Amino acid sequence: MELTFLSPLPRDVMDAHGVPPGYTYALADRVRFQEVDALLHANNVAYVAWFETLRTRYLRDMGVLDCFESFPAFVVAEQTIRYRAPLLLDQAYVAAGRTTRVGRSSFAQDYVLMADGKLCAEGTAQMVNVDPDTGKGHPLPEAARRIFIDQDGAES
Template sequence: MTLPLLSPLQGAALRDAGVPPPFAFGQADKVRFHELDVLDHVNNARYFSWFETFRIAYLRHGGLADYAETAERPVLVLKSVGVDYKAPLHLEDTYVVAGRTRAYRRTSFTMEYGVWSDGRLCATSQAIICLMEADFVTRRALPRSYIDLFQTQDGATFEG
């Protein structure tokens, strides 16, 4: 199957790529030479870049962040992230990064990600993202638009 690279994947396109529910949004790409390590598989640090690329597309697609320079622009800070590697990826493998917001709190949300190639789960990840004021000190409450998207698209729950 040929997937559109770095374009939103949803619904049937995600399922056809082997991404299971509850993931509702993803994007595909191909492994490039500069992403390989000396063992000829994707270097572990590249996954963090893939998750970031996905996260920006997810936020833009959901209308939550456009990354325009404005005084009201929310500052999203990655508080923590971890990866569990399941299977290697190699040069020119096509993969899909899918993710969702699993839970949210007053000023932060927890995302989970997966990387699939030919229906095989290659890596999983979880990240906590905080919403901050421009001073990078004061936490900012999640706007209702964030919570609505997290609940309706991803089935996220509040973690009090």
């Protein structure tokens, strides 16, 4: 099935590429030259960037960013990645994500990275919305919380 890079994928395309059920948002892309090491394997830092691209597109496309009066100040409080299989130069992949928990000023997301129907990496991120003046947690708008809950089934 032909992939459209960096555009949200419909569920049938996600299924065709092995994205597990429950993941609500996915993007396809390919491994670029600047993302590989001397053996032409994707460097571990590339996975961080891929999940960040997924997260920022998800927040925009799902309408979460529209819920804020000014641009939110999300910070990554914690991130994990478990590498399962290597990705190689020019290999296409699908990165998928979902919000699993939403708190007063934070939310948690899970990610998977699939290539050729195989799980290549899985990750998590704990995000906090901070007040840029104080650096302390700032409440998420209720409309943003509702998107996480209604679209992804996030626990609150």
